[in-house]
Amino acid sequence: RMSNTLYRATERFLGNPQATKVPFVIGLAGSVAVGKSTTARLLRELLAQREEHPNVALVTTDGFLLPNAELEKRGILDRKGFPESYDRKRLLRFVM
Numbered sequence: 001r002m003s004n005t006l007y008r009a010t011e012r013f014l015g016n017p018q019a020t021k022v023p024f025v026i027g028l029a030g031s032v033a034v035g036k037s038t039t040a041r042l043l044r045e046l047l048a049q050r051e052e053h054p055n056v057a058l059v060t061t062d063g064f065l066l067p068n069a070e071l072e073k074r075g076i077l078d079r080k081g082f083p084e085s086y087d088r089k090r091l092l093r094f095v096m
Contacts, residue, residue, distance in 0.1 A: 014050075032081035037062060064091040 026043065028036045037060045044056045064086050071077040071085055079085050 014054075036060070059094075061086065061091070064094070 028040055030036050040058055040060060044058050047054050047056050065071075065080065066074075066085055066087050068077060068080075071080055076082075076084055
């Protein structure tokens, strides 16, 4: 069954909950407004239901968008969500 296969793959991915805790990152990619943030929130909720209740931090790129006033000033308000609309320096500082 597909659900059993998915469950086994998930268990392999997450590892043994009794083992040493090692942080991991799950990245979601896709075009503008396809549901990346919604999928991330759903995944966070599903992980929270696990017996060991892993600590999940949700970081979305929406928090790194330039302010609308800045996008308007640059003439790219209609490009909100595209690469040029992000504060890349702030995003890189966060990641590093």
